[in-house]
Amino acid sequence: MQRMPQSDIPFLLRPIARLGDRTIYVLRDLGRMGVFLMFGVAGVFKHPFRFREVVKQLGFIGAGSMAVIFFTAISSGMVLGLQGYYSLHKFGAEGMLGSAVSLTLIMELGPVLTALMVTGRAGSAMCAEIGIMRISEQIDALECMAIDPFRYLISPKFLAALISVPLLTAMFDVVGIFGGYLAGVKLMGVNSGAFFSSMQQSVTNHDIRLGIVKSFVFGLLFVWICTGRGYFVQKIRGAGFGAESVSRVTTQAVVIASISVLIFDYLITAVML
Amino acid sequence: MTITQTADNAEAVIRFIEVTKTFPGHEGRNVVLNRVSFTIPKGRTTVIAGGSGQGKSVTLKLVLGLMRPDSGRILVDGQDVASLRRRELEQLRTKFGVLFQGAALFDSLTVFENVALPLRERTRMSDEEIRKQVAATLEQLELLGHEDKFPAQLSGGMKKRVGLARALQLDPEILLFDEPTTGLDPLMTNDIYRLFARTRQELGYTAVIVSHDIPKVFKLADQVILLNKGEVDVFASPGEIKYSTKPYIREFVEMTMNCEKTGATE
Ligand SMILES: Nc1ncnc2c1ncn2[C@@H]1O[C@H](COP(=O)(O)OP(=O)(O)OP(=O)(O)O)[C@@H](O)[C@H]1O
Numbered sequence A: 001m002q003r004m005p006q007s008d009i010p011f012l013l014r015p016i017a018r019l020g021d022r023t024i025y026v027l028r029d030l031g032r033m034g035v036f037l038m039f040g041v042a043g044v045f046k047h048p049f050r051f052r053e054v055v056k057q058l059g060f061i062g063a064g065s066m067a068v069i070f071f072t073a074i075s076s077g078m079v080l081g082l083q084g085y086y087s088l089h090k091f092g093a094e095g096m097l098g099s100a101v102s103l104t105l106i107m108e109l110g111p112v113l114t115a116l117m118v119t120g121r122a123g124s125a126m127c128a129e130i131g132i133m134r135i136s137e138q139i140d141a142l143e144c145m146a147i148d149p150f151r152y153l154i155s156p157k158f159l160a161a162l163i164s165v166p167l168l169t170a171m172f173d174v175v176g177i178f179g180g181y182l183a184g185v186k187l188m189g190v191n192s193g194a195f196f197s198s199m200q201q202s203v204t205n206h207d208i209r210l211g212i213v214k215s216f217v218f219g220l221l222f223v224w225i226c227t228g229r230g231y232f233v234q235k236i237r238g239a240g241f242g243a244e245s246v247s248r249v250t251t252q253a254v255v256i257a258s259i260s261v262l263i264f265d266y267l268i269t270a271v272m273l
Numbered sequence B: 001m002t003i004t005q006t007a008d009n010a011e012a013v014i015r016f017i018e019v020t021k022t023f024p025g026h027e028g029r030n031v032v033l034n035r036v037s038f039t040i041p042k043g044r045t046t047v048i049a050g051g052s053g054q055g056k057s058v059t060l061k062l063v064l065g066l067m068r069p070d071s072g073r074i075l076v077d078g079q080d081v082a083s084l085r086r087r088e089l090e091q092l093r094t095k096f097g098v099l100f101q102g103a104a105l106f107d108s109l110t111v112f113e114n115v116a117l118p119l120r121e122r123t124r125m126s127d128e129e130i131r132k133q134v135a136a137t138l139e140q141l142e143l144l145g146h147e148d149k150f151p152a153q154l155s156g157g158m159k160k161r162v163g164l165a166r167a168l169q170l171d172p173e174i175l176l177f178d179e180p181t182t183g184l185d186p187l188m189t190n191d192i193y194r195l196f197a198r199t200r201q202e203l204g205y206t207a208v209i210v211s212h213d214i215p216k217v218f219k220l221a222d223q224v225i226l227l228n229k230g231e232v233d234v235f236a237s238p239g240e241i242k243y244s245t246k247p248y249i250r251e252f253v254e255m256t257m258n259c260e261k262t263g264a265t266e
């Protein structure tokens, strides 16, 4: 779409013109991303299914992130254990430690931290990969061979992310609870039986469902935003050209994805709790 | 389908009607094509020539629907490219074999995988058949022994040839080649042109070749389109260019004739 040159607009109206221009840009951008999401999801069901590519992406997003998730989980679990002990000890309620640690992990920290770590690790890589394919005309070349870039390139990543992120979250929860156990029971001397029984009593199916829903939504959010930003790298205003545009857009994608995860975390909690 | 007769009675596969394409420029718009009209006849070879930055690559992208014209219509087999839905456009593109100016190879796939990709994704051929066909094409283009290299490990001319090999895989009806011989040595260039001449007789495709390789490429050409400053001049045969009176074409002819004298070899 054509933009009117700034100099043709009366001075006083320029801020309004800029605001309108900006609004139109944001709306178009959202529209593009919405359509991208639709095609990305639809591509999962298109034939022929790229089984090997999905496995490769599962390896990259899922298996490849396990070490990072493990260390994040164990350290945050241990911190929770110590902090929880410190707070609960004031009320003489150390027995509730298991409940506090596990609920925090399952409902909040597990899904959120997993999504943030995977965004940083795999999301940035995906965005850069697709951005480079876009600027070097590889995506155009796919289209010219009548190979649907969604089915071929984007949708396998969608599917792999939707499988990996919930599984990684589950792993995060288990490892985190173990971290809490280490810190609380082994270091601070909370009773082991109390730790686990309080956990068993307080964690309900609903809490676990909340965690699972979050992890699916976050998985979709990060893969959508990161691949979509890369796909539209040439349409993003102010990104520049070439290698620089890819690097800027990658940074932008990781920031937007992370913030979206945090915003949706609040929204889902508010709706489901 | 509209069937349009051109001068030599061949049906038009591609038709530009009053097409304008501009890009945002420093002062106003950069007008690349200014209401141009021409047709590309079926089963013939059309060479598009013109100075650097005159819109040759843009013309090819317009044909493929990778860019949209500002105004005017582009018909491929009678269908308006800009008005097609995604699926129809995909269907239309199955007719094309495309070589991009920058080759546009998939840089995380090997040479073999690049060339095999259209066969794997778009046909039901077995791995064995694919391997055979790819090997045959690679041999024709003197690329045997480089199958396992990645594009980053190839020279510019080799990339071009891999791009050619990939474009030729699905027996396309229409070839769109953007500078197929740039970056190749004269011997290889001759080989490529001979390959074109031979396969065109066998397969009878329509070819649109963008090339600076004049006069060599004229040996193949049935029709020549010259692009200059947003205007096109169409010549029904390379020979006719000599009779034009436009100054820029006279200059172009001078240059071409000189090349012919100083010996372009077959
Ligand atoms: N994506 C684009 N955005 C903006 N301007 C463009 C774009 N692509 C091409 N142009 C402009 O269009 C004009 C024609 O470019 P094109 O690539 O078609 O030239 P060409 O005839 O293929 O030249 P060459 O022989 O050097 O390849 C140039 O002025 C170029 O700056």
Ligand SMILES: [Mg+2]
Residues within 6 Å of the ligand: B056, B057, B058, B101, B178
């Ligand atoms: Mg070009």
